[in-house]
Amino acid sequence: MTHKVMTTQTLAWRQVGLVAAVQLVVLTALSGRYGFHRDELYFVAAGKHLDWGYTDQPPITPSLARLSTSIFGETPFGLRIVATLAAVATIIVIAYVARELGGNSTVQWVSSAVAALGPFVVAVSHMLSTTTIDMLIWSLLGLFVLRLLRTGDGRWWVAIGAVIGIGMANKWLILLLVFGLTVGVLTFGPRAVLRTWWLAAGVGVALVIVAPIMVWQAANEFPMLTVASGISEDDGGENRILFVPMQLVYLTPVGAAVWITGLVRLWRDPSLRWARALAASYPVVCVVLLVVGGKPYYSIPLLLLLIPAGVQPVLNWLRNGLRRSVVGVLAATSVTLALLTGLPALPPSSLNGPVLAINKEQGEQVGWPELTSNVARVWTQIPAERRATSVIFTSNYGQAGAIEHFGPRHTLPQPHSGHMSYWDWGPPSDSMTGAVLVVGGQPTQSSLLAGCRVVEENDNGIGLQNEEQGTPITLCDRTTAPWSVIWPQLRRFY
Incomplete structure (x- = not known):
């Protein structure tokens, strides 16, 4: 007992x-x-x-x-x-x-x-x-x-x-x-x-x-x-x-x-x-x-x-x-x-060095509005008549979440991503046959997109060396197949 x-x-x-x-x-x-x-x-x-x-x-x-x-x-x-x-x-x-x-x-x-x-x-x-x-x-x-x-x-x-x-x-x-x-x-x-x-x-x-x-x-x-x-x-x-x-x-x-x-x-x-x-x-x-x-x-x-x-x-x-x-x-x-x-x-500009070495999560709270602004600047390089059928695709959920939150002030469309649950929320419509703006490296090195060129590298403006500093922002002319066909190949679990 x-x-x-x-x-x-x-x-x-x-x-x-x-x-x-x-x-x-x-x-x-x-x-x-x-x-x-x-x-x-x-x-x-x-x-x-x-x-x-x-x-x-x-x-x-x-x-x-x-x-x-x-x-x-x-x-x-x-x-x-x-x-x-x-x-x-x-x-x-x-x-x-x-x-x-x-x-x-x-x-x-x-x-x-x-x-x-x-x-x-x-x-x-x-x-x-x-x-x-x-x-x-x-x-x-x-x-x-x-x-x-x-x-x-x-x-x-x-x-x-x-x-x-x-x-x-x-x-x-x-x-x-x-x-x-x-x-x-x-x-x-x-x-x-x-x-x-x-x-x-x-x-x-x-x-x-x-x-x-x-x-x-x-x-x-x-x-x-x-x-x-x-x-x-x-x-x-x-x-x-x-x-x-x-x-x-x-x-x-x-x-x-x-x-x-x-x-x-x-x-x-x-x-x-x-x-x-x-x-x-x-x-x-x-x-x-x-x-x-x-x-x-x-x-x-x-x-x-x-x-x-x-x-x-x-x-x-x-x-x-x-x-x-x-x-x-x-x-x-x-x-x-x-x-x-x-x-x-501390001021965000002071995080480089020991602070990020001890806690890199501090740096992950800085630079998202700037990333979105940089994406918006590249987005305007797409001819106006093609933007309605063009897509923003990101390599990770942080990028997608930032553009989803800050994007409306730049009139950016809803982003898509193959990362985690963003993949579950679906691909763009197959009618989206315009350009593809890719944030990050995936999937620009694959056969899924054509005519890709890096237009800009992300800069948070204070030189903070977080995960998104230097992220490539790429413009691709088109997908090589409808989104519904290539979507399964874009899924990322980690």
Whole structure:
């Protein structure tokens, strides 16, 4: 029988609320700087094609993009309100995890602060991404599982099932945590939580939520699996090499010391024996990611769950004045670096060099209006009488999303692309027999287009060396076959 371990701690709303308020103010104040990230432009476009699934993701993040921009406007600020709220909710949940593990008010607010100030967390909290939402979902799942393990109350299986279902509707990586926790409970207990009909109820809730998403994926031949295998094939080796080092820097070295201490404490502290499954889940998840070549940041939400277990031992160790001073300097340096590299605090022209080397996503939020302007300038080189039957085709969804968003001010037509779900949204009509303006290299080197010549190379105007700087803008006279014929050959999964 599961022992019901009681906690007498209450949530320190005043202290945790202050951390959340500071995070809310900082993220809100900076959310309108720079511009959309390429993924955000894609989410905005996907939100205009609401469906139960997309080539590379389930529906939640595009749906939230649609909701946020519909209410607050199709601007970076309007889109990122939902991201900011998700980030604030995540650190509050981490405080609840600290409370669940017996942490007092100090442990709770310090856990929240350490979680909020990690470079990776700062970066993904600033903009809307599937990982922004995933951090919240993983944190909720960890909290509910800990509550189940601590109390033995089987009714928590219903909440766990709901979170897993919602997690599957955002990103299938939630299955990593589910697998890790399952192995942990089966190996270290308390296994009594598995002997209840509430477990079946939780499974049923998860299946009901995820059913329409799986039906969509099955009907479309599970494109998400194709995308995942492509990522593993292309980047798997690099991901494996970087995996361990990145675990130590994503939350700063100081944050790494805290979560490592938490991992050790969960193994050794007899009073937390009931939570050992959480500690076991981390190495399990790491092994899976190393085997499949998953990206190092996939495990970061799990590190947030380990932080609360490590805060009290670290605070005890810091009672020594010299240690406290040294760690304080390291922490201040790490936090400053996190804020400068994760948030749009610097002028865009200052990003070249160390900032982009640490966080290339900063550069992906700059230059999209300029790209669209450059495309528009080339578009005007097409004779006016041919533009009505001419097409803009882009090599990736960021370019397509930028032209879709900024193009109307230049009277550009709706762009097309073979990348990810843009391919699903269809080819141009076969009546579009005019010129083809291609942004990027694909497919100008193929036999699908004729009479191609590079007219211009994209320049963002500040020399920022991001992914689109120097992108060729090419004009082609025509396609070599109707769009409906060549469209299958233009599909790109990654």
